[in-house]
Amino acid sequence: MTGPLRVILPVIWALSLVPMWRAGHALHAGLPRVFEVGPGWFLLLLILAIISELKPIPYILGHVNKVEILTISIILLALYTFDWPSALVLAVCAAIVAEIASGKPYYKILFNVSMYAIATGAAGITYDAALYFLKASQVGLLPIWVHIIAQLAGGIVYYAANLTLLMFVLSKINRMRLRHMIVWGLRDSALMNVTLIALAIVMAQLWRLHPTAAVLLVPPLLMVKLGYQRYTQLRIEAESMLAALADVVDLRDDATGKHSLRVSEMSYGVARVLGLPEEEAMIIKAIGRVHDVGKIVIRDTVLLKPGQLTPHERAEIEAHVEAGGRILTHLSVYRPYLPIILGHHERLDGRGYPNKLKGDAIILGARILAVCDAYDTITSDRPHHSRQPHEVAIAELYNHAGPQFDPKVVEALETWLIGERILRPDWRTVSSMQEVGEGDAGIPVMGSNGDSSDQNRVPGGQAQPTRVRPISSS
Structure with a gap:
């Protein structure tokens, strides 16, 4: 770790302690919703998140080979169906296991874990606030639309926080303007991430019918992922x-x-x-x-x-x-x-x-x-x-x-x-x-x-x- 990283990364690590502390306090203060919905389902989502982190989806935009992961959908699904402290625990645990298994240096592991914690915390607070506001304001929307709008707001904040943190670090490393890096990041990843956010919302609606209905989406998604991985690898x-x-x-x-x-x-x-x-x-x-x-x-x-x-x-x-x-x-x-x-x-x-x-x-x-x-x-x-x-x-x-x-x-x-x-x-x-x-x-x-x-x-x-x-x- 050299150059600007010596200053930037410790600051990001410190910031991530805030949502982690709040999540820990919330989980300690009351019975986690995990036990209400079912710890087995939470464990299943955690396993899927780890698999997604270990096996990212490669895709190509223009000339550049990128990777995207399904983890955002799984984290948001946990946030929508359990609560944001539980989703934060899932995100952090999945990131730690996957990052250590991939053999990345410690500072990259800490940065990625911190990024997930900050993004999940920001998304959770946004989702809860939007849900509370829409219910309290009595805007006349059907309950399903109240949840969808709040979920969309939380998903967008998650993506924005994740992208901003990543582009901020890259802009300092490459000595480039943050605005240019964010625009470049949006061009490359916005469509993919909006799709993954929409997928999380659909899965959350299916989960309300029964968790099995949402989980049944996973096998076809994995098949599509496998086929696209093979295509991209050939390319x-x-x-x-x-x-x-x-x-x-x-x-x-x-x-x-x-x-x-x-x-x-x-x-x-x-x-x-x-x-x-x-x-x-x-x-x-x-x-x-x-x-x-x-x-x-x-x-x-x-x-x-x-x-x-x-x-x-x-x-x-x-x-x-x-x-x-x-x-x-x-x-x-x-x-x-x-x-x-x-x-x-x-x-x-x-x-x-x-x-x-x-x-x-x-x-x-x-x-x-x-x-x-x-x-x-x-x-x-x-x-x-x-x-x-x-x-x-x-x-x-x-x-x-x-x-x-x-x-x-x-x-x-x-x-x-x-x-x-x-x-x-x-x-x-x-x-x-x-x-x-x-x-x-x-x-x-x-x-x-x-x-x-x-x-x-x-x-x-x-x-x-x-x-x-x-x-x-x-």
Whole structure:
């Protein structure tokens, strides 16, 4: 446990003691409703909650693999049919057993248990207050609607408390705005959780007829869960296979190992610097991971050729973009984002490939990948050139900003590199003293005289190379 967690988690743990103390006091003061309804039913719900925690439901939204659990439905059912102190005991016990069984570190166990306690306590108080208000106000609703409205209010508060606590911790860890994290969390989980809340309400109404009626819903739900788990597992494995295929492409040349992984991480950082929402940044990161998968169709003699490419060989290299698009189109999770793959070798001046797109016709994700791909190419050993210092690489990107690269993206990359301490803040001074060998094909050559003419400058007055060639990230 490091960083902001050292302060945040103890505060959350302390807050969770309040509902735990109130629940304990309530249970001690009077006969728990568990004994009125039946301890056997409570024990059954506890077992189901533990199973749900141990076997979460995986699901996929866009590009991200998530997990969701049925525990929220079971906890809320216990809250609606017993009372909130009993539901809190169920939630805490289920979380402790499942978290310990999964082998998580102690601070994660304490956080998850605290989160369940706070959310359940808040939901219980809301449910009781709403039920009391609706009954006292004599609004003229049928009793069933009084209970449903109160149950819905309690369920929404449970989800809101759970989401807010989780996103608060993640926002501090990732140094992101809480508002952005909550919006991202709502987009990813609201539909699933509202469905689970509705399920809990339906089960509560059936429970009023007889507990068996509610329990009979569990077997078909488990079958649906099992089928969806298998489907999602296949989908996750397919994505993993594509990532492995991208690694195979990188490893065909020892010098380019982990190229796709580096571009992926870099693209995410640049996207965040540009202010893109977390969801969009994660999409670009996922696409960056497999952006060169189409190179699997290129012959080694061409891909690893150290000398000048023939027109036919150049066409074979350029064909990898569309080949990658054809490979990824078979997976629906990537299909909406194919323009990023197909556009990462386009140029702003329209001289790129494969479609010679120009300016704003190239989507931002593709422009981010183009810059990060070129940067990693320059700073890595390749068959046609040796690696260059980070200062030279960023200077070359600035030199080609406008015709080839988006200047705002290049500036964002510079900001991210400095923030990650990969690039020195005074890199312009360092770059002016770097010399690049003239035999490095595809890499701009830095003049040894440190030419500082205005037309060869980047922002801040740094001299640019006197002889440049277009940067190729192939």
